[in-house]
Amino acid sequence: MSDPPSDPSPRSPAKAGLSRETLLPLLASHVLKHGLGGASLRPLAKAAGTSDRMLIYHFGNKEQLIIDLLEYIAGIYAAALEAALGSERAATRQECLARILAEGRTPAMQSFLVLWWEIVAGSARGLPGYREAAEQMMTKQLAWLETQMPADDPDPAAGARYLMTLLEGTLMLGAVGHARTAREGLLASGLSDA
Amino acid sequence: MSDPPSDPSPRSPAKAGLSRETLLPLLASHVLKHGLGGASLRPLAKAAGTSDRMLIYHFGNKEQLIIDLLEYIAGIYAAALEAALGSERAATRQECLARILAEGRTPAMQSFLVLWWEIVAGSARGLPGYREAAEQMMTKQLAWLETQMPADDPDPAAGARYLMTLLEGTLMLGAVGHARTAREGLLASGLSDA
DNA sequence: AACGCAATGTAGCATTCGCTACAATAGCCT
DNA sequence: AGGCTATTGTAGCGAATGCTACATTGCGTT
DSSP: OOOOOOOOSOSOOSSOOOOHHHHHHHHHHHHHHHOSTTOOHHHHHHHHTSOHHHHHHHHSSHHHHHHHHHHHHHHHHHHHHHHHSOSOOOSSHHHHHHHHHHHHTSHHHHHHHHHHHHHHHHHHHTOTTHHHHHHHHHHHHHHHHHHHSOTTOSOHHHHHHHHHHHHHHHHHHHHTTOHHHHHHHHHHHTSOOO | OOOOOOOOSOSOOSSOOOOHHHHHHHHHHHHHHHOSTTOOHHHHHHHHTSOHHHHHHHHSSHHHHHHHHHHHHHHHHHHHHHHHSOSOOOSSHHHHHHHHHHHHTSHHHHHHHHHHHHHHHHHHHTOTTHHHHHHHHHHHHHHHHHHHSOTTOSOHHHHHHHHHHHHHHHHHHHHTTOHHHHHHHHHHHTSOOO
16 A cells, blocks of 8 residues: 655655656666666666665656656656757758758767667557657757758758768668768768768 | 587488478578567477477577578568569669569568568677678669560669668658658659659 | 654565476488 | 488476565654
């Protein structure tokens, strides 16, 4: 018995060392390093400095924990985007794409990317929570991409969608060892000079 | 003791109901339906009409089973591509892309796609066998795509790489509920009219 | 002081996991 | 025939899984 609080009002936090909010960052950093698929309660708990017992206590069950965690990760991804590049726009679509791809080569973003493909796979298979998180992350990225488009772009919204499609294709090819293929493809499209 | 045969010469097949070759198609159809990540020996064995005991006997251990299975799946994917569309070339790049995307909406290809994202995720994380299978599948698809390019295309090889990048981006966006984004992106690129 | 309840620890349960030990069957080769 | 070996079945092991039962602590309220 004794469900998790579910009431965010801290009526009487007793000892109150851990809560969903303090746990989530630690859990997120663990799955960023070790992946979502193979994540089981006891290792997760250890990474967060608690016990599996408490994870179940705070989240109800593992499925809900994953759902909450995905939502949290989508949030910090959005925050990372905000912080990644300032509000400076690129001069051309080509430069815009190049910048973002360079950003994707950052070690910090690499961790995200590896996790990202797991989220895509979960979304494609219909696992609970994955689709929502993935959709949210993509929506955020699309909006951010629009702000990065050249100021004189004829159609920034459509251009962002186009660049987004190319970008994701490039990232996927990179994930399977075909970065070269994508590079040559972009080169042929006139959207790259590397 | 008594390793698996490892010698393809059928010196004395005793009862010989099952072998790597007869097992793999059944295993493949199981993972196509239920996924690779959650695949464990006993369900796999049941799907193939054997026991976990025999799977280990024939493949050595689970990791090798997955590796062999991925290689086999890459093979049947290649075969599916061969059979998918005849040798008719498209008239324009636009039509070429449209055809392939239509093919991707086939139920049979849907199963492949869902599995595909798991393979991408495994490849990105460096799981043994995944990278090789993914790379092989992409190489095959790229070669096939080249044969589908318009006959009068100025640069079929580069065009195929470009279409490939767009195609994979489109598929990924579709997997996460952003099919609309990709469609509008393609529209803006002049490579779609839908 | 007495009570209530949130928060946490300790043990454990039932199931599944990959894999192994041991034994049985059955065909081939000499 | 006798033996070798490939193949298969039956049991089970030790670990890990998600989750629960039960007990305890300690603060806030009355």
